[in-house]
Amino acid sequence: MEKRIINPWQWQDERNYVQAVEVKNIESTLYCAGQAAVHADGRSSNADMKTQLLLAIENLEKVITQAGYPLSGIVRLNVLTTNSGELWSCFDVLQNWITKNGIQQATTLCEVKTLFETLTIELEATVVK
Structure with missing residues (x-):
């Protein structure tokens, strides 16, 4: 697999994402x-934003790992949240995870009115190898 990062600017570097990712020769x-923050028994978390983000x-x-893919293969990460302000207060958790795993992804962040039950954050990814 070959990845090419397209960043016409540098400002996104501080936000831990890229403007576009071109992927060729994908397996x-x-x-x-x-x-989201759903426990193994199917219960939705009602914890604070940071705790839900970690889960x-x-x-x-x-x-991703159970499917046999590397975390560094994430090329798209969409973030849905019910409260952007609360998410920003713990956004470093997500940024540190991205950096630690060598992820270079295109990202879209959307604030939505609601998520399922008591959930406040949801992460949707596309991964390649």
């Missing part, structure tokens, strides 16, 4: 459903 692609990341990692 396979994994499209992940939105992963959503853990769930996303589990899906």
Whole structure:
């Protein structure tokens, strides 16, 4: 697999994403459903944003690694949240995870009115290898 990052500017570097990712010679692609703070028994978390973000990341990692893909293969990460202000207060958690795993992804962040039950954050990824 070959990845080429397209960044006409530099300002996005501080925000831990890229403007576009071109991928060639892909062996396979994994499209992940939105992963949120849902416990292994199916219960939705009612914890604060940071705790839900950590569980959503853990769930996303589990899906990706169980499928046999590297986290560094994430090329698209969509973030849905019910409260952007609360997310910004703990956004460094997501940025540190991205940096730690060598992820270079195109990202879209959307504030939505609601997510399922008590959820406040959802992560949707496309992964290649």
